[in-house]
Amino acid sequence: MKQKDKKQHIKFKGRLRNISLPDLDVLDDQREASAYKTARISSKLKHSQKNDSELQVGRVMEVMSNYQCRVALADQTVMASISGRLKQFLYQSSGLLAVGDQVELDLAPAPDFRIENLIPRRNSLIRYGSGTFQRDIVIAANIDILVITTSWLMPRFKPGLVDRYLILAAKHNIAPLIVVNKIDLCRDFEELEESLAYYRQIGCKIILTSTISGEGIDELRDMLKDRDSVFSGHSGAGKSSLINCLEPGIELLTAEVSDFNEKGKHTTTQAVLLPWSFGGHLLDTPGIKTISLHQDDVKIIPKLFPGFDAYYPLCKFRDCSHIEEVGCAVLEALEKGEIDPERYESYRWILQSP
Ligand SMILES: Nc1nc2c(ncn2[C@@H]2O[C@H](COP(=O)(O)OP(=O)(O)OP(=O)(O)O)[C@@H](O)[C@H]2O)c(=O)[nH]1
Ligand SMILES: [Mg+2]
Ligand SMILES: [Zn+2]
Numbered sequence: 001m002k003q004k005d006k007k008q009h010i011k012f013k014g015r016l017r018n019i020s021l022p023d024l025d026v027l028d029d030q031r032e033a034s035a036y037k038t039a040r041i042s043s044k045l046k047h048s049q050k051n052d053s054e055l056q057v058g059r060v061m062e063v064m065s066n067y068q069c070r071v072a073l074a075d076q077t078v079m080a081s082i083s084g085r086l087k088q089f090l091y092q093s094s095g096l097l098a099v100g101d102q103v104e105l106d107l108a109p110a111p112d113f114r115i116e117n118l119i120p121r122r123n124s125l126i127r128y129g130s131g132t133f134q135r136d137i138v139i140a141a142n143i144d145i146l147v148i149t150t151s152w153l154m155p156r157f158k159p160g161l162v163d164r165y166l167i168l169a170a171k172h173n174i175a176p177l178i179v180v181n182k183i184d185l186c187r188d189f190e191e192l193e194e195s196l197a198y199y200r201q202i203g204c205k206i207i208l209t210s211t212i213s214g215e216g217i218d219e220l221r222d223m224l225k226d227r228d229s230v231f232s233g234h235s236g237a238g239k240s241s242l243i244n245c246l247e248p249g250i251e252l253l254t255a256e257v258s259d260f261n262e263k264g265k266h267t268t269t270q271a272v273l274l275p276w277s278f279g280g281h282l283l284d285t286p287g288i289k290t291i292s293l294h295q296d297d298v299k300i301i302p303k304l305f306p307g308f309d310a311y312y313p314l315c316k317f318r319d320c321s322h323i324e325e326v327g328c329a330v331l332e333a334l335e336k337g338e339i340d341p342e343r344y345e346s347y348r349w350i351l352q353s354p
């Protein structure tokens with residue numbers, strides 16, 4: 001991989017040097033032409049040309065090292081390897097397959113099942129590489145719900161953190177669900193409702209839960225039923241407790257999963273989809289903790305901050321940062337009292353240090 005990387009890099013440089021000061025329009029054309037070429041190669045690569053294959057759609061439940069995946073088909077779960085051609089395509093585009101990917105599996109060479117095609121992702125959870133040359137990693141794809149787990153007390157409810165998670169959900173195109181846990185510790189429901197008013201006003205789905213009294217657990221289960229969700233949130237808020245409440249013995253499922261992978265003793269699992277007994281899956285990943293906002297997100301935060309979608313299209317400037325621009329609809333709404341000043345403060349804070 002590294003060698004290949006180097007080669008491509010050098011080639012690209014060479015091509016750049018050959019350009020003899022064209023005017024800007026010419027550069028545009030060239031860029032388009034080469035983009036078109038890449039797209040053509042990719043689409044050729046993307047589809048298997050073999051005609052003795054027997055393709056069936058499946059879902060990647062777990063990705064092992066050495067290009068092995070556990071794939072759920074309609075009636076069975078199998079281990080499959082990624083075809084060489086797809087590997088090449090993935091290397092050019094998205095990196096690797098991710099948990100949750102919809103793929104086309106060739107059943108003909110059974111029991112050596114091969115993944116031939118990747119069906120375009122509806123969304124993906126991405127962890128950014130930290131160094132300049134480090135690649136971004138897709139942790140999971142096609143996830144329906146980001147459960148933003150908070151607790152009312154211990155640790156105290158932090159709206160600023162909710163704002164961050166709501167931006168992340170919007171950025172990754174995953175529906176957010178706010179869970180306020182440890183509701184059994186709440187003595188002042190007026191204060192609680194005040195803290196939640198902004199999120200209710202902008203239409204966020206909120207569930208109040210307690211793993212001790214059982215409040216809200218059935219409602220939460222109904223929301224997660226038949227969908228794929230991932231729990232995020234502050235350490236100690238109660239993610240593990242909630243998951244155990246929803247599905248007693250889910251750890252047992254985790255154990256079964258690792259037994260299943262007897263083949264790979266040195267496999268490192270980044271993420272796994274665990275089936276709920278009531279339908280749908282739980283995405284279990286340590287990686288969720290490292291998904292955060294990125295310095296580059298400064299450009300999109302003005303559009304993704306919760307509740308701003310009703311205003312920013314009315315700002316005079318398309319790239320308005322809602323800080324001091326004239327004709328800013330967000331600032332106007334703030335003045336009119338339509339946007340909670342505390343949320344606006346939170347916005348400025350997040351914009352400063354995403
Ligand atoms: N009072 C109260 N305590 C709870 C509730 N849910 C969980 N706890 C307690 O909160 C603590 C943390 O819960 P965990 O489920 O481990 O939290 P977590 O979000 O999984 O934490 P990390 O794994 O560190 O991210 C535990 O001591 C739980 O017993 C609840 O509804 N009410
Ligand atoms: Mg936990
Ligand atoms: Zn603005």
